[in-house]
Each structure stands twice: as structure tokens, then as C-alpha cells.
Amino acid sequence: MRTRLAIRIHSFLERRFPERRVFLKSDTDTRFIRLRSETQLIAVAGITLFVAWSIVATAIVLMDSIGSGNFRELAKRDQQTYRARLNAISDERDARAEEALAAQERFNAALAQISVMQSELLASETRRRELETGIEVIQTTLRDTMTQRDGAKKALAQLKQDTEGGASPQAAMASAEAQMDLLADVLADTATERDRILADAQGALQQRDELELELQLMNERNSQIFRQLEEAVAVSVTPLDKMFRSAGMPPDRILEQVRRGYNGQGGPLEPLAMSTRGEEPSPEALRANAILAKLDQLNLYRLAAQQAPFATPVNLGRVRQTSGFGYRRDPKTGGRRLHKGSDFAGSTGTDIFATADGVVTHAGWQSGYGKMVTIRHAFGIETRYAHNSKLRVTKGQRVSRGDHIADMGNTGRSTGTHLHYEVRVNGQPVNPMIYIKAARNVF
Template sequence: MRTRLAITTHAILERFFPERRLFLKSDTDTRFIRLRPSTQLFAYAGASAIVAWAIIATAILLMDSIGSGSFREQAKRDQILYQERLNALSLERDSRAEEALAAQQRFNAALKQVSAMQSELLASETRRRELETGIEVIQSTLRDTMKERQDAKIALAALQTQSEAGTGDGTAPSGGDVPVSFMADALAKTAEERDQVLANAQTALNMASDLELELSLVHEQNDQIFRQLEEAMTISVAPLDKMFRSAGMPTDSIIEQVRRGYSGQGGPLTKLSFTTRGEDDPSADQLRANKILNQMDLLNLYRIAAERAPFASPVKSAVRYTSGFGYRRDPKTGGRRMHNGSDFAGSTGTNIYATADGVVTHAGWQSGFGRLVIIKHDFGIETRYAHNSRILVKKGQRVSRGDHISDMGNSGRSTGTHLHYEVRVNGTPVNPMIYIKAARNVFEEQNQRAVAQNDR
């Protein structure tokens, strides 16, 4: 028996979907198909669902097409901006290279000038010592001459006394004319020698005064050169120290490690000296010169360490930064996963360069990474270059910063042509952009300081 609910439902359906018959007539027979209200309801619902699906699918396709167009336009704009930025960075790099070369030339010229000033200073001090010795000899001769003159005066007085005593009337004897004439000639000669000695002494004192003035000018020039060298050392060392600290690298231990690796010597270390006296206590100029030499050594150690750390970008062509370090939505599965590097998308075959000196520890296929290059650097640092289309180095090969090691590709677990670049410190992944940005900020700061110094 039909229930009351079924009867009520059928009555409602009859109101909206009355029963219909579809007649099918042939030459010999006529048949019909009965369309009940429930059948019509199912047919209507199915047709409505198909129409709704078609509308939604069409809307999705239109939205996707519009979004794809906007995304492509945005990608083109980003690529143009990135290309302009790369061109600007290239110009800045070239200008920094020229400024560094000019600074090196100025530094070499300053060192040559310091060396010339040191030679002049040594010669001046030698001449001063000779003049002091000459003055002492002249003064000694003058004292001896004055003593001889005084003795001659005493002897002349004694002879005059004896002559007066012998004559009794105050007239000199006939034989007394010879010694008196001789003593007069000796006194005149002595006075002439005394005047010459006094003139020579005055000349020597004038020369000594001139040498002291020249020596003071040399000291002033040396002081100016020292100030320029000290300022140049400060400008050169401070940014490199900041670059290492920005990357979270302990500068003290790194410099000590580099110093131990470059500690070979071929002879005793002697102090820089500006004098021929050989005093044990260093002068102020010696201390300043030794300090500059120590800063030059520190600058050289920083440069060696910078070459051995990945302070550079692995790509120099126009690329797009598509993914950074950290958690992200996985491009394959859509889940949230950790991304241990940075992705740079570009065209197939784009050159990839080593970011620091090191040794290749892996050059081949690895699951997920595709064609992978791993380079081991100093200070426990390791860099990885994944998804390559071609590898140009071999395992065990030593490479330098800027060497072409591979070409960009789409191998391994990848959705498109790009470079996956990793930096690991003691096996732990770190953000590669820390090193790239640290070097970039330091170079920009050096450029600004050089421009400010040139303006002054």
C-alpha cells in the first residue's frame, strides 16, 4: 500500500510535472511512453545539473584564461625590471672594478711615495749626523785655536816683560825684534783662522737649520701619506668584516684559520725602521707604519677568505627569482614543505657559475635534484646546483669562483627550467640570499664611500 507521504508527494509532483505520454506511431502500430512525474523530475534535475556544470566550467575557463594573461603580463614586467636591475648591477660592478683598480694604483703610488720619503728621510738624517760631526770638529778646533791664542798672548807678555827688564830703560834689545815679530804673525794667522772657523760654524748652523726645516716638511708629508693610507685601510677592511658578520660567519676564527693556512715564511721578520741608529724603542712613524702593514695583512686575509666563501650569485644572465628559502606550497603535491634553497628560473642552457673556490664532491644524477653539482668550500660550507641540463665538471676537480660549472635545465623533480641553489654550513641548509645580499650590500656601500671620497 502506498503511504500517505508517497500520495502527498505524488500529488505535489503532479501539480508541477503532470503525467505525460509520448506516442510513437508506425504504419501498423501505435505505442506510447508514459512519463511519470518522478521521471520528469529526475530528467529536469539532470538537465539542470548539466547546464550548471557547463556554466561553472565556462566561468572557470574564462577566469583561468584572464588570470593566465595577467600572470604572463606580470611575468614580462618582472622580467623587464629584473633585466634592468641586472644591467644596473653590471654597470655598478664595472664601475666598482674600475674604482678598485684606481684605488689599487693610488695605493701602489702611495707606497712608492712612502718608500721614496723613507729614503729621503734616511739621507737627510745621514747628512744631519755628518753636519753634527763636522760642527763638533769645528768647535773642537775653535777651542784649541782659542787656547793656543791665549797661550801666545801669555808668552808675548812674558817676552815683553823680559825685554823691559833686560834694557832697564824700557827699550827692547837688538835680539828681541825677531820673537816679537814672529808672535805678531802667529797671532794674526790665528785670528784669521778663528774668523774662518767662525764663518764655517755659522754656515754649518745655517745648513743645519735648513735641514731641520726640510726634515719637518718630510715629516709633514709622511704624516699626510700615513693618514691617507690609514683611511684607505679603514674603508677597505670594515666592509669586508661587515660582509662576513652579515652572513653570520665568525670573523675571528675565519681569519685565524686563513692565517694558519698561509703561514709559510722564508726569513726572519724585521721591523720597519726610519733611522740608522738602531734604537730598540720604535718611533711614532714606525708604530703607524707597522699598524698599516698589519691592516694590509688583515685586508689580504679577508680577501682570501672572501674568495673561499660563496659571496656571489650563481647566475649572471637575466633570470627570475621564483622561490625562496623556507616553507612553501609544494609545486607538485600542493602540500606545505620545507624548501632548502633558492630557485632562479631562466632559459635552458643558461650558464651557471661556482660562487667560491672549492672542490667538486658530486657531479652527476641524484634523485629529486636531477643533474646535480656539489662543491665543498672552506669553513664547513657546501653549495649545491640542481636540475642542470649539462654538467661541465668532474668529481674531485678544483674550481674557482666564476668558473662555468654547468648549464641550467629541467632535470629531476622540477616543473620548469630553473636552478635550485643551496648553501649548507656544517650540513645545515641556510638561506643563500644571505650571502648574495651581504656581498651586494658591501659593494654598494663601498661604491657610495668611494663616490663621497671623490666628491671631497
């Protein structure tokens, strides 16, 4: 049965691929190579497979090239979108800063107006006291005049008695006329002084009413300014407070630590003292002091934000995050191992920046990390930047947030060009993205 099947197959192949011979002739001999049907079939099949493989490989390469081009276009669009978002956030931050400056200027103008109003009120109080003193003088003069009047009445009564007793009528009349003239002059002067003081008093009362109305309008304007200032300060402080809480940094403890270590110019904002008499502060003074306390808190938040790693170590528009914090499969050994930071892949030489103010405690080679920079910050925080190709700082150097400290590379225990970024708090590694995500939409 097998022989018949083999014969049929061989006959079929003979019809399709007849046996061929290739002659090889030399000077002394002639030889030939026989190409059987099966050999020709194998050769044709091999060539067919090779051609098919070439076509498929070419198609795959073309598709990959087209796909990579689309990916680059998508990456460019994402980069442009991210840059636009960063520009919008920066513009919003600048607008908030301008609003805060404008509110502070309005606050200073309100304080100046309050000072002018206080001076006017003090002048009005002095004028009122002067008027009270003048009224007391008038009352004293009136009492003296009434006493003189009573004396004149007694003199007239005595004159009448003298006249009835036989005194000279001419002498009595002369004495009475002199006394009446004196009394009339005194009464006229008193009436004139009284009218003048009454006019001054009415003018002072009218001026007081105008000052009270102006003071009421000023209080309303000041209240509106205070509300705007309170809203502006609250809008500025709330995101910072949320940022620190999201990063697991208690704001009260952080601000107290910054306040103790503050050595900048000007110092913390001092509360206003509106009175030097030891009196209770006015409601305006209390509100102003509350705003100053918030501004002081905002200033302390700004100082604290500079000293904590809320910034990104690389320009996210030019790199991509390839690995996060946590346990993962080790690319070298294949075992499960804690990855103590975040990896950002990019091209060799990509700029790496300090994420907060601090002091460089290590700048050199370290086993496994390659060329590494270590920076010590406030609050017991330390950041590490590993696998660099070039270091831009030295040990002991003080750096600020955003300073260029190294270039991205592939040194040490690394499988490709990338930055290994670590954040350690009191020596223990924590997820760096906690700080970076907490600061989004803030800086």
C-alpha cells in the same frame, strides 16, 4: 493545481517554441522526429551557455595574454634596473680600487721622501760633527796661541830685565822684534781660521733651520697622506668585516685560518723597520705599520672572500627565486619537510656558476638530486648544485668563483626546471641567502 501549472507552462512554450517535426525519408519508408517545445528549449539553452562560455574563455585568454605581456615588460624593466645597479656597484668598486692604488702610490712616494729627508738629516748630523771637530781644533789652536803669547810676555819681561842689567840694546830689540813678528803671524792665522769657522757655523745653522722647516712641512704632508691612507683602508675593510660577521663567520678566526694556509706570492706585508740601532720606532713608523697591518688584513679578507660562497650561483637577472630555506609543504608528498636550500627557476640550459673557490667532490647522478655537483670549500663549507641537465666539471677538479660548472635542468626529484642550491657548514645545512645577502653592496 500542478496540472494547471504544467498546462500553462506548456502553452507558453508552445507559443514560443512550437512543436516541429524533422522528416527522414528513405526509398521504402518515411519517418519523422518530433521536436517538442521542451527539447527545443533545452537545445537553445545549451547553445546559449556554450556561446557564453566561449566568450568568457576568450576574454580570459586575452586578458591573460595582456597581463603576461605586462609582466614580461615589468620583468625586463626590473632586469634593466638590476643591471644598472650592478654596473653602478662595479663602477664604485673599481673607483675604490683605484683610490686604494693611488693611496698606496702616495704612501710609497711619502716613504721615498722620508728616506731622502733621513739621508739629508744624516748628512746634516755629519756636518755638525765636523764643525764641532773644527771648533775643538780652533780652541786647541787658541790655547796654543795663548800659551805662546804668555811665553812672549815672559820673553819680553826677561828682555826688560836683561836690558836693565846692562845687556846690549840692539840685541834685545832684534830679539823682541822677531818674537813680535812671530806672534803677529800666529794671531793673524788664528783670526782668519776663526772667521772661516764662524762663517761655516752660521751657514750650517742656517741650513739646519731650513732643513727643520722643510722637515716640518714634510711631516705635515706625510700626516695628511697617512690620514688619507687610513681613511681609504678603513673604508675598504669595514664592509668586508661587516660581510663576514653578517654571514656568521668570526673575522678573527677566519683571518687566522687564511694566514696559516696562505701560500701565495709575496706573503703577508712585513712591518717597516726605520732604524737599525734598536731604537724605539717613530710615530710615522707606527702609523705606517698600522696601515700595513690593515692592508694585510684587507688582503686576507680578499682571499677569504674568494673561498666562501658569497657569490650567486645564477645570474639573478634571468631567473627568479621560487623557494627559500626552511620547512615547507613537500610538492610530491604534501607533507611538511625541511627544504635544505634555495630554489632558482629559469629556462633549461641556464648557466650555473661556482660561488667560491674549491674542489669538486661529486659530479654525477645522486638519488633525488638528479645530476648534481658538490664543491668543498675552505672553513668546512660545502655547496651543492642539483637537478642539472648537464655537468661541466668532473670529480677532483679545482674551480674558482664564477666558473661555469653546470646547466640548469629538471632531473631527479623535481617538479620543474630549476636549480636547487645548498650550503652546508660542517655537514649541517644553512640558509644560502645568508651569504648572498651579506655580500650585497660589497661585490
